[in-house]
Amino acid sequence: MAARCSAAQEAGVVTMVGFNFLRNPMIRLARELIEAGEIGEIVSFRGRHAENYMADPDVPHSFRTDPDGGGALADIGSHIISMARYLLGQITQATGQCRTIHKTRPIALGSAEHSPVLVDDVTFALVEFESGAVGTIEANWAASGRTMDLSWEITGTKGALAFSQERMNELLLCKGSGGGRTSGFTKIEAGPSHPPYGNFCPAPGHHLGFNDLKVIEVAQLIDAIGGGINPGPDFQEALEVQKVVSKIATRCS
Numbered sequence: 690m691a692a693r694c695s696a697a698q699e700a701g702v703v704t705m706v707g708f709n710f711l712r713n714p715m716i717r718l719a720r721e722l723i724e725a726g727e728i729g730e731i732v733s734f735r736g737r738h739a740e741n742y743m744a745d746p747d748v749p750h751s752f753r754t755d756p757d758g759g760g761a762l763a764d765i766g767s768h769i770i771s772m773a774r775y776l777l778g779q780i781t782q783a784t785g786q787c788r789t790i791h792k793t794r795p796i797a798l799g800s801a802e803h804s805p806v807l808v809d810d811v812t813f814a815l816v817e818f819e820s821g822a823v824g825t826i827e828a829n830w831a832a833s834g835r836t837m838d839l840s841w842e843i844t845g846t847k848g849a850l851a852f853s854q855e856r857m858n859e860l861l862l863c864k865g866s867g868g869g870r871t872s873g874f875t876k877i878e879a880g881p882s883h884p885p886y887g888n889f890c891p892a893p894g895h896h897l898g899f900n901d902l903k904v905i906e907v908a909q910l911i912d913a914i915g916g917g918i919n920p921g922p923d924f925q926e927a928l929e930v931q932k933v934v935s936k937i938a939t940r941c942s
Contacts, residue, residue, distance in 0.1 A: 690924070690927060690928045690931055691928060693924055694924045694925050694928050697923075697924050698925075703910070703913045703914050703919055703923075704919075704923040704924040704925075705906070705909075705910045705913070705919075705921070705922065705923055706922050706923065706924065706926065706927040707906065708767075708768060708771040708772075708775075708922050708926075708927075708930075709902045709903055709905075709906045710768055710771075710772060710839055710854060710902065711771065711772065711775050711922065712902040712903075712905040712906050712909070713854075713857055713897070713902060714879055714883035714884060714885065714886050714897070715852060715857065715858065715859065715860040715877070715879055715883065716772070716775070716776070716852070717883070717884075718860055718877070718883055719776060719843075719850050719852065719860055720775065720776055722850065722862065723776060723777070723843070723845075723850070726847075727847070727848065727862075727864070728843070728844075728845030728846075728847050728848035728849055728850060728862075728863075728864075729845040729846035729847030729848065730845060730846045730847075731777060731818075731820060731822040731843060731844070731845050732822060732823075732844045732845060732846060733822060733823055733824050733843070733844045734773055734776075734777055734816070734818070734822060734823075734824030734825075734826075734841065734842075734843050734844075735824055735825050735841060735842045735843075736769040736770075736772065736773050736824065736825070736826045736827070736840070736841040737769060737826070737827040737828075737829070737838060737839070737840050737841070738765040738766060738768050738769040738827070738828055738829070738838065738839045738840075739765075739827065739828075739829040739830075739832035739835040739838040740765060740829075740830050740832060740835055740836060740837060740838065741830075741831065741832055741833055741834065741835050741836060742830060743761070743791075743810060743830040743831050744830075744831040744832065744833050746791040746793075746794065747794075747795060748794065749794055749795040749796065749797050749798045749800065750794050750795070750796055750797075750804065750806075753808075753830075754794065754806055754807070754808050755808075756807045756808055759808045760787075760808030760809045760812075760938075761808070761809050761810055761811055761812060761828040761829055761830040761831075762785070762787065762809055762812040762828045762934055762937060762938055763934050763938075764828075764830060765828050765829075765830055765839075766812060766814075766826065766828030766934060766937075767930050767931070767934055768839060769826055769827075769828065769839060769841070770826060770930050770933050770934065771922060771926070771930050772839070772841060773816070773818075773824070773826065773841070774926070774929065774930065774933075775922075776841075776843065777818050777820065777822060777843070778818055778819050778820060779818065779819040779929075780816050780817070780818055780819075780933050781817055781818065781819050782816065782817035783814050783815070783816045783817075783933055783936045783937045783940065784814065784815050784937070784940040785812050785813060785814035785815070785937035785938070785940055785941045786812065786813050786814075786941055787809035787811070787812045787938070787941035788809060788810060788811050788812070789806050789807075789808065789809055789810055790810040790811065790831050791806055791810060791831070792805065792806055793805055793806060794806055809828075809941070810829070810830060810831040811827070811828065811829040811830075811831060811832075812827070812828045812829075812937065812938075812941065813825065813826070813827050814826045814827075814937045816933075826937075835855075836855070837854045837855050838853060838854070838855055839853070839854035839855075840852060840853035840854065840855070846866070847864070847865065847866065848862065848863045848864045848865060848866065849862075849863040849874070850862055850863075851863075851874060857896075857897070857898075857899075858878060858879040858894075858896040858897060859876050859877065859878055859879070860876075860877045860879075861874040861875070861876055861877070862874065862875050862877055863875070878893060878894055879893065879896065879897060880892070880893025880894065881893065885905060885908075889901055889904075
């Protein structure tokens, strides 16, 4: 990855990596609210990417379970790490605990022959950001009942934000830290006032979908190649995410 970054920089070419969940207008809004100080100084981050596609022990080995590039931490953990970095900046410290739930898997679909699993099914990490905020990150591809729980909650001194990709058109905002009958989170629903939602639909509440995020991603890449500003994440950002993945993996107990 480092070599590819250097080669791309030397060639002066536009690069982009498919962390497409960052294209959600609600994620952009969350970052704007954080940068504007709407929830105060950031205190903590709790992030999770959990799905169930490897929960069945009969799911066979694939590129996902290859020790050179697989495991839940690298596969889906990279997405919540990229999200954390996009919202809160550089992760400077990380340690983790990894667990392999299914110790063996079939070597091919329907095969009776099994071989050992040498990667994690679930990893929990403690992280610290350059700002001083602390948090947790979970990567879990054997989470029964979950199909796309890419979720996070960010707590600040003046409020909090919360989001889940399972309800990707909603951002929850809490202003203030006190009690009261009307305290708590308020739902912000995606609409034309959250660009580029309006390019897909003129009415709020009709919702974007996963494939729309890919369209946004490709459109931004085309704009960047055509001379616009590269919106990222580029090869360099992917390298930074991989550094965090490697740091967690090497410090897993």
